[in-house]
Structure formats: C-alpha cells, structure tokens
Amino acid sequence: MSFLALESLTKRFGSHPAVDGLSLAVEQGEFVSLLGPSGCGKTTTLQMIAGFVEPTSGAIRLAGRDLLAVKPARRGLGIVFQSYALFPHMTVGENVSFGLEMQGVASGERARRVAETLELVGLRALAGRFPRQLSGGQQQRVALARALVIQPQILLLDEPLSNLDAKLREEMQIELRQIQRRVGTTTILVTHDQAEAMALSDRLVVMNHGRVEQIAPPHEAYERPATAFVASFLGKTNLLDGASVRPEKIQFAGRGLAGRVRARVFQGNHWLYQVETGSGLVTVIRQNTGEPMPAEGEAVCLAWNSSPPQAKLGEVSAQQTEGS
Amino acid sequence: MTHDPSVGVRRRHLPTSWGGAPYLLGLPALLLFAVVVIVPLAMTVLLSFHDWGQYKGIEPVFILKNWREVLSDPYYGEMFWRTFRIALAVTVLGAVFGAPEAYILNRMKSPWRGLFLLVILGPLLISVVARTLGWALLFGGNSGLVNKALVSLGLISAPLPFMFTETGVVVALTHVLMPYMVLAVWAALQRLDPQVENAAVALGAGPFTVLRRIVLPQVMPGILSGAIIVFALAASAFATPAIIGGRRLKVASTLAYDEFLNTLNWPLGATVAVLLLVALVLIVAGASRLVERRYAQVFG
Numbered sequence: 001m002s003f004l005a006l007e008s009l010t011k012r013f014g015s016h017p018a019v020d021g022l023s024l025a026v027e028q029g030e031f032v033s034l035l036g037p038s039g040c041g042k043t044t045t046l047q048m049i050a051g052f053v054e055p056t057s058g059a060i061r062l063a064g065r066d067l068l069a070v071k072p073a074r075r076g077l078g079i080v081f082q083s084y085a086l087f088p089h090m091t092v093g094e095n096v097s098f099g100l101e102m103q104g105v106a107s108g109e110r111a112r113r114v115a116e117t118l119e120l121v122g123l124r125a126l127a128g129r130f131p132r133q134l135s136g137g138q139q140q141r142v143a144l145a146r147a148l149v150i151q152p153q154i155l156l157l158d159e160p161l162s163n164l165d166a167k168l169r170e171e172m173q174i175e176l177r178q179i180q181r182r183v184g185t186t187t188i189l190v191t192h193d194q195a196e197a198m199a200l201s202d203r204l205v206v207m208n209h210g211r212v213e214q215i216a217p218p219h220e221a222y223e224r225p226a227t228a229f230v231a232s233f234l235g236k237t238n239l240l241d242g243a244s245v246r247p248e249k250i251q252f253a254g255r256g257l258a259g260r261v262r263a264r265v266f267q268g269n270h271w272l273y274q275v276e277t278g279s280g281l282v283t284v285i286r287q288n289t290g291e292p293m294p295a296e297g298e299a300v301c302l303a304w305n306s307s308p309p310q311a312k313l314g315e316v317s318a319q320q321t322e323g324s
Numbered sequence: 325m326t327h328d329p330s331v332g333v334r335r336r337h338l339p340t341s342w343g344g345a346p347y348l349l350g351l352p353a354l355l356l357f358a359v360v361v362i363v364p365l366a367m368t369v370l371l372s373f374h375d376w377g378q379y380k381g382i383e384p385v386f387i388l389k390n391w392r393e394v395l396s397d398p399y400y401g402e403m404f405w406r407t408f409r410i411a412l413a414v415t416v417l418g419a420v421f422g423a424p425e426a427y428i429l430n431r432m433k434s435p436w437r438g439l440f441l442l443v444i445l446g447p448l449l450i451s452v453v454a455r456t457l458g459w460a461l462l463f464g465g466n467s468g469l470v471n472k473a474l475v476s477l478g479l480i481s482a483p484l485p486f487m488f489t490e491t492g493v494v495v496a497l498t499h500v501l502m503p504y505m506v507l508a509v510w511a512a513l514q515r516l517d518p519q520v521e522n523a524a525v526a527l528g529a530g531p532f533t534v535l536r537r538i539v540l541p542q543v544m545p546g547i548l549s550g551a552i553i554v555f556a557l558a559a560s561a562f563a564t565p566a567i568i569g570g571r572r573l574k575v576a577s578t579l580a581y582d583e584f585l586n587t588l589n590w591p592l593g594a595t596v597a598v599l600l601l602v603a604l605v606l607i608v609a610g611a612s613r614l615v616e617r618r619y620a621q622v623f624g
Contacts, residue, residue, distance in 0.1 A: 085519035089541040102528035
C-alpha cells in the first residue's frame with residue numbers, strides 16, 4: 001500500500017471546482033511535484049493535505065490512517081511556505097526550535113536537534129540572527145530547517161524557490177534535492193516552474209483546471225506527453241503530423257521537411273531557430289558545437305526521428321491517465 | 325535609465341552654488357509654526373515665572389514662587405499622581421479591550437469588517453463633549469442606566485458611584501480613546517503575514533499558543549504605539565474629566581483651566597500646564613525610545 005494516498009479528492013469553491021477528483025499515490029521517500037499554471041488547483045491540493053482547506057469530497061490517507069480526521073496542528077507535516085512565513089520576532093534558532101517545543105521535546109534534546117538541522121542547511125553560525133537580517137536564500141533554508149527538524153512524515157513545499165533570483169534558485173534546487181535524498185522524507189512540491197519540477201522530482205503530477213493531465217516521471221512526461229497541454233507546458237514543442245516533436249530533436253538535413261529560416265537567436269550553449277515550413281512555423285534548437293549554422297533567410301530541410309514513437313495526442317488524450 | 329533633457333535645462337537656471345533654497349521654501353511653514361506654537365508656548369513658560377496677587381494681578385517679574393508651590397504642596401502632587409493614574413488605567417483598559425477588538429475586526433469578512441470599522445471609528449465623528457454627556461446620562465446618580473443594568477444582572481448589590489469618581493472618568497475616557505488603540509493595533513495586524521499563523525499551526529501550536537507566541541509579540545509594537553497615543557491623550561484630556569469628574573475630581577488640565585478662568589491666577593495655571601507638558605513629553609519620548617530600541621533589531 002502506498003504511503004500517502006489521495007482518493008478522488010475534490011474541492012469546490014461555490015460551484016467552481018478548484019480540484020476535481022484528484023487521485024494520487026505517493027510512495028515513502030518519494031519526491032512528487034504538483035505542476036501546473038496558476039489556478040490549476042495545485043496549491044489547494046497542498047492546503048488540503050496540510051489541513052488549511054477542507055475537501056468537499058474524497059479522502060487522504062497517510063500510512064493507512066485517515067488524515068482528514070486529524071486536526072492540522074496534529075498532522076505533524078513539515079511545510080515550507082512561499083513567503084517562508086518565518087516568525088519575525090524569533091531568532092533563527094528559536095524559529096527552528098518552535099516545532100520541537102510544541103512537541104514537548106526536552107530542552108537539551110531540542111538544542112541538539114536544532115543545531116543538527118541548522119548544520120544540515122548550512123546555517124549553524126547564524127542561529128542568533130533574526131529573519132530580517134538574513135538574505136532570501138538564507139531565510140529559505142531556515143524555513144526548510146524549521147520544517148525538517150520535527151522529522152515530519154511528509155514535507156510539503158509550496159513554491160519554495162519562486163522568491164529567489166534565477167542563479168540562487170538553481171543552487172537551491174540542487175541543495176534541496178541533496179537534503180531530501182539524505183533525510184529521505186517523502187516530499188510534495190507545488191510549483192508552476194516546469195524546469196524546477198523536472199530537476200527535483202521522481203514523479204510529476206501535471207495539473208490543469210483542477211484535473212490531472214498526466215502522472216509520470218519527468219523524463220517520461222517530457223518525452224511522451226499524454227496530452228497537448230502537457231507537451232506545451234513541459235517546454236517548447238512542435239505539432240507535426242498530429243505528433244509532438246521537441247525542438248531539440250529536429251536536425252538540419254540534406255532532405256526532409258523543406259523550409260526557410262525566419263529568425264535565429266544565439267543563446268550561448270545553443271541556437272534557437274524559427275523555420276517557416278509547409279506545416280507552419282517550426283521551432284528548432286541546435287547545440288552550439290562551434291560549426292557554422294544556417295543563417296536567416298537560408299533554405300533548409302528539417303528531419304527528425306519519429307522513433308521512439310512520439311505520442312499521438314489525439315489517441316492519448318482520450319485515454320484515462322493513471323499514475324505509474 | 326532614460327534621461328529627460330528638460331530636467332537638465334531647468335537645473336542650469338537654479339542657483340546651484342547656494343543650497344539655501346529648501347530652507348527658503350520651508351520658511352512660510354516655519355513662520356506659521358513659530359507664530360501658533362512656539363511663541364504661545366514660550367509665553368506660557370515665561371508666564372509661569374511671573375508673580376500674582378489677589379489685588380495686584382500679574383506682575384511681570386522672574387520668581388520661582390509658583391514652581392516652588394506646585395512642587396512642594398502635596399495637593400498638586402496628588403492631583404498629578406491622579407492624572408497619570410487615570411491615564412495609565414485608560415491605557416491598560418484600552419489595550420485589553422482594543423487589541424482583541426482589532427484582532428476580531430481583522431479576521432472579519434468583507435462586508436462586516438467595513439461596517440464594524442465604522443462602528444468603532446464612528447465615535448470620532450462626534451464631539452467629545454457630546455459623547456461624554458452621553459456617559460453622564462448613563463451614569464447619572466443611583467438610578468442611572470449603567471447602575472440599573474449592573475444591579476439587575478446581579479453583578480453588584482448596590483449602585484456604584486460613577487459621577488465625580490475616577491472610575492467614571494476612566495470608563496468614559498477609555499470609550500473616547502479606544503479608536504486610537506484599535507487603529508494602531510489594526511495597522512500592525514495588517515502587516516502580519518497570514519501564512520505565519522498557518523506555519524505555527526502546522527508545527528503543532530494550538531489556537532491559544534498561536535495568539536500568545538506568534539500574533540501578540542508581532543503586534544506588540546502596535547499596541548505600544550497605541551498605548552503612547554492613548555496615554556498622552558488621556559493625561560491631557562480636558563472635556564471628559566471636566567464633565568464626569570467635575571470640580572470635585574480635578575486632573576492637571578482641569579486645574580490649569582480653573583486657575584486661568586476662575587481664580588484668574590494665570591501664572592499658577594501656566595506652571596501646572598507647563599509641568600504637565602514636560603512630564604508628558606518625558607514619558608512619551610522615553611517610552612518610544614524604549615519601544616524603538618526593543619524592536620529595532622526585530623522589525624526595523
């Protein structure tokens with residue numbers, strides 16, 4: 001049996017379904033991301049697990065027991081909020097210690113675990129600082145430490161990296177993944193950033209309009225998107241002969257789909273092309289190998305390998321998408 | 325950034341060598357301030373050193389008689405002590421009732437919040453005199469509405485004296501000054517990240533713990549700044565102590581008023597007024613220094 005099970009979870013605000021019959025099974029130690037545009041119901045799902053929003057119908061089971069019967073304060077989940085929601089009037093150490101105090105952990109044990117967890121996120125030296133004296137990235141780590149110190153059964157991350165700048169976000173992605181691997185806590189991440197979700201997760205749950213579009217490991221979802229929505233949401237895509245073909249899978253060849261380069265953009269490690277063809281505008285991404293590339297206005301032929309089979313979108317979207 | 329050429333052109337005509345333009349522009353306001361505040365204040369201070377006699381009137385000399393009298397006579401000591409005791413009681417009551425009121429107000433949903441904010445702030449739209457006279461009607465004698473209600477609720481066995489007592493003044497002043505406390509706390513509550521309460525709940529805190537450990541410390545600066553406002557206004561209040569306290573229960577401001585308008589001993593009245601001002605400035609400045617130092621690190 002799965003560790004965390006969401007069973008046809010539904011939440012309606014008025015007549016509008018924010019989450020519509022979501023079913024998901026998460027294994028212990030797994031890192032699962034709820035991914036989708038804003039308003040797709042991912043945050044509502046997280047808040048139902050946390051207990052801040054009550055589902056209209058459906059069930060949530062954690063290790064076999066009914067989680068909905070447990071008060072939010074007793075669920076013992078670690079949550080990292082988008083705004084970090086640190087206690088501004090407490091020092092870093094007091095912030096991290098708060099959850100242990102609530103559990104009635106003795107002060108000696110508490111100090112040891114706080115120090116240990118701050119060590120884990122690399123903030124041992126800053127235990128005496130107040131949150132506003134820290135940078136965004138450091139505040140993020142405090143929030144993570146505060147959630148992890150209570151050794152939660154599940155770690156819930158609500159857009160935890162969206163307030164960081166791009167470079168810091170990448171560093172934190174790697175670090176977050178390392179910490180999660182080391183601690184082994186089952187983790188659910190809510191994000192609208194597909195790169196972040198793919199970088200971190202074992203499995204993606206792609207959502208749209210309150211419904212699940214696809215549940216699959218990142219690589220599978222990217223290579224074999226179940227629906228047109230998944231294909232377009234997980235990066236750039238071209239629709240050729242009713243199939244989704246990723247821009248980086250298309251090559252310039254001696255023969256194939258004829259077209260003319262309409263525009264090209266240099267992006268450092270790769271070139272981004274827009275090619276006018278008989279099947280419409282095609283986006284092509286080519287690695288920058290240092291070799292000369294077709295210029296704007298040049299006539300080219302496009303070729304791509306259609307095996308492994310690209311998903312035929314018409315067929316798959318009719319199928320019911322289930323978790324792997 | 326784009327450069328607006330007109331700015332450069334205009335700047336060339338300004339007397340850049342002389343930096344006095346801001347002072348020149350501030351002069352009218354400074355003059356007005358000096359005429360309506362500084363000069364009368366200085367004259368009042370000066371007045372407190374003048375002599376006064378029943379028949380000779382005010383003599384423009386420099387003596388310390390009034391100050392010696394006010395500082396040595398226990399009558400004045402008691403009166404000042406009463407003034408600040410009332411102000412302190414009003415401040416504490418205002419915080420005890422005003423802070424929860426602001427918290428509840430902040431949690432209300434859209435139409436109700438606006439309505440109740442109006443109910444709380446409404447009294448500010450009515451003159452203090454009218455509101456205090458309302459309280460006088462409610463208190464009035466043994467058959468006053470408040471006493472009748474308290475007796476019939478079984479809370480007290482015999483009617484309490486409200487008129488001409490400190491209790492009455494404190495109750496009426498608390499009502500009059502409550503909006504300031506509610507506004508100050510409400511402003512602090514609005515700066516609160518609502519997720520912070522959820523974060524505490526998720527860590528296992530019950531509702532009472534969340535209030536005591538998370539919400540209260542964060543709105544404490546708001547409560548303290550509200551307290552400073554309420555304390556200053558209560559200590560210098562005139563209309564309410566004059567109507568509810570009457571001649572029998574004097575506070576600093578009503579005493580100064582009486583010295584000016586009834587005894588006509590202006591110098592003594594000025595001394596009382598200046599002493600009240602100095603004491604208030606010291607207390608308020610000291611309190612806000614303390615608050616700032618305590619919270620600078622945390623909230624900035």
